[in-house]
Amino acid sequence: MQSSSDNTILYKRPLWYYIKNNPRAFSLGMLFLLVTNILDGVYPLIMKIAIDQIETMAPLSAIGKTCAMFFAIMAGLAFTRYGWRTNFGRFHTFAAEHIRQKLFRHVTSLGPNFFHKNQVGELMSLMTNDVQSFRQAIGPGLLILADGIIIIAVVLPIMVGLNWEWTWKTLVFLPLVPFLIWKVMRLIHSNYKVQQDKFSELTGVAQETVGGIRVIKSFAQEDNRTSLFNAVSSAFEKACNKVARIDAFFVPVMEFGVTSGSVILLFIAKDDIYSGAVTIGTFVAFHRYIQKMVWPMTALGMGFSYFQKGYASFDRIKDVLKTNSDIPDDGTIEIQKFESLEFKNVSYKHQDSTVYVLKDVSFTLHAGESLGIMGPVGAGKTTLLHLLSRMYPLKEGQILVNGISIEKIKQESLRKTFLLVPQEAFLFSDSISENVSFGLHARATEGEIMRMVGIVDLNKEIDALPHKYDSQLGERGVNLSGGQKQRLTIARGLIMKTPVLVLDDSLSAVDTRTEKAIEAELSKSDSTTTRIIVAHRLSSLKGVNKLLILKDGQVEALGSYMDVFRTSPTFQKIVHIQGKGEHHE
The missing domain is CATH 3.40.50.300 (P-loop containing nucleotide triphosphate hydrolases)
Incomplete structure (x- = not known):
């Protein structure tokens, strides 16, 4: 049972809550990510050294040492990349599992009034789609964002060290990035929430249609239900397309702002190369760093996009978690014997x-x-x-x-x-034996199950099934008649001996x-x-x-x-x- 202070932290700062509760996986993931980006930032310098050695006809032994250094860095990158992927994976899957279980426990504790107001499809969407969206935010979203920031912190000083004038001229469009991110994120947040609401509505209609298929067919309403489904599906499609159109602005804008630096570099570097002020190796390394700066700018956009979507989903999850049951379980007394x-x-x-x-x-x-x-x-x-x-x-x-x-x-x-x-009568997608034993701590003996099923006069019908008592029932017992389902439900009650x-x-x-x-x-x-x-x-x-x-x-x-x-x-x-x-x- 979580304390109210824990819930307060979760609702206000969900990311910090999960970092605090799983610090090892998060810290190791971040540490490996940091080392990965440092190594990744160093290897263009090794390429610079190698190119300059070739240009100056350095001895083979010197080139060999540079190649060995390059190979060692690549091997280190392989190890550290594996490290951040596994550790960070544990972090965000732990968070998703926790919030999913918390949401499920809370929903099952709520009274009928809550379920009268909320469709089953909407609740299913919360436990699957919204939880997944939140996981993407504090998992891949956070990782991408941290990756971009670390790359900037590593690469930018190296670029300045190579050539300060080249750096500020080639990255001149960089100050536009924060404004663009802020503008687009606001649009994503509002529109993604609409998209999730439309998805919940679509799930609800689909679930209701499948669950009531017999009634729909009995009244020959297939076409009407199909029209309703198509209308709701079309509304969801439009909501998705609206989010996609906004989201699509990121990569073109971000890449243009930074890759334009490559064109600028060609113009400003030619004189330095002609004069011998810089080497070919420096030019190649610097161009590689400009290309590396494309990803951080894109990552900032993608990371914030994940965050906006994920936190919009978390707002929906939080609304349900904050819903109080109209029938709180505050009792402390257990009935030992009914009188x-x-x-x-x-x-x-x-x-x-x-x-x-x-x-x-x-x-x-x-x-x-x-x-x-x-x-x-x-x-x-x-x-x-x-x-x-x-x-x-x-x-x-x-x-x-x-x-x-x-x-x-x-x-x-x-x-x-x-x-x-x-x-x-409500039956589960399980065997007949498991359905009869549903309320017991352990599956009843075969003899007791057969006796109870015999009392409700179902034994002959079950014996005619291919797997008898191990026969699997469809969703809500769809492969049984109404009378058979009701009798099996009575057998489930009789076996309890309450x-x-x-x-x-x-x-x-x-x-x-x-x-x-x-x-x-x-x-x-x-x-x-x-x-x-x-x-x-x-x-x-x-x-x-x-x-x-x-x-x-x-x-x-x-x-x-x-x-x-x-x-x-x-x-x-x-x-x-x-x-x-x-x-x-």
């Missing part, structure tokens, strides 16, 4: 809404009992379960577990006690025979599982001790089957619709 659950005058309305989804709901449930919840669509049944599992923040009323407010209980402990099998099993209309796609098998498993003599079952079918609630009927978010009736039938018009209507005589059983 009772009590709702006391619980009311709830969604954020930015004035309409109550639940209003003054109260009931009590003791260990070993079972509670069935019924009501019309929109009565607040699922909302009640989400409040119990702390998916939604509780602002009015109290929910007590063993007499303790749920805000004081660790969320992990609470959710391990009240295992919610949701209405929407104190309280909460089924949110999870039996809707289960036939009567399977429903009875599940009921038998939950009602075994050695079972101490408390049950909360939301259902629309009377058959799903036959074995419960209590019924809670909700209407318009309020408790219409609470009690036994017969008590509720006598007092609840809603329940009477349900019984009448689903089959007369149910109330006599």
Whole structure:
């Protein structure tokens, strides 16, 4: 867990934060880069010496020594280049891994309100594209920038030492560089943020289209979705092109400002060479240094470009990291044994809404009992379960577990006690066995998996698959039918053997025979599982001790089957619709 001071440093000075946390890799990378540029700056002088030796017909032994020196410098360059690449690579990949994990942990800690406001595609873009852009800034971007500055610091004094007059005349356009960089960087920063927003929108549309492909095909909306995708993709293309047009100014402007020095050199050096004031070797070395100065000017532009893009991405990452959860996990108590659950005058309305989804709901449930919840669509049944599992923040009323407010209980402990099998079946791209064992610390035994799958009547269908229980499921279980996914989700809940099993209309796609098998498993003599079952079918609630009927978010009736039938018009209507005589059983 990071301290608030660490987060402050990260948000204000992310580069310094990662240098402080990985000083060895950063320092070695910079040291090797410095040595590399010193050696690279020296070797044109060696070439000068060699050319002058040849021009003056120096002895072969002298030329041999110069060649050996040149070879030693090239060997040193190979070693130091390897050194800065490996060390600096460790530095920026460490930073990317850290920020990616931090972002992932934070996002998974946020409540549903955050996910209602942010598309999945946008969050995926943050964790991949924006993290990569930030890595490029403090990795290659910083490296290029440092490389350019060091080369200037090494090469410029050597050029001055060779010939001061040549230096200032050939680099006359250099003072224009800072102004050009400042001007272009401002444009890049604003436009790159727009580009990233368009990329997030594109990712969101693509993810939603692929995820909802069955619905799209069912309604014959392929052309409409394609048109939407093309429009969003075109907007992203335009944003990219705008950034590219601005970014493209760097190299031509920078190279013109410096390479023009080569032309200037030809004019100003001729008299010195003719008079013998300078040697051919000096001219060749100086021209090489002018060429070397092309890269630092370009590097300054590229480095600042990476920084502007990366820090624009970091601003987006920072905005998410600074988002506080509306359901903070501040509890310290762990549930050792479930004894009772009590709702006391619980009311709830969604954020930015004035309409109550639940209003003054109260009931009590003791260990070993079972509670069935019924009501019309929109009565607040699922909302009640989400409040119990702390998916939604509780602002009015109290929910007590063993007499303790749920805000004081660790969320992990609470959710391990009240295992919610949701209405929407969600399976992972993994084997059937791993999906059934999802909530366990380790994969369940094959016998236990087969028993649970048998209870939900899926064993024959799984045995017909080529790899049986090791068969891989597609994304969200796409290669299973809706009923198969729901039954597999129930098996995943049954295998957990939690104190309280909460089924949110999870039996809707289960036939009567399977429903009875599940009921038998939950009602075994050695079972101490408390049950909360939301259902629309009377058959799903036959074995419960209590019924809670909700209407318009309020408790219409609470009690036994017969008590509720006598007092609840809603329940009477349900019984009448689903089959007369149910109330006599």
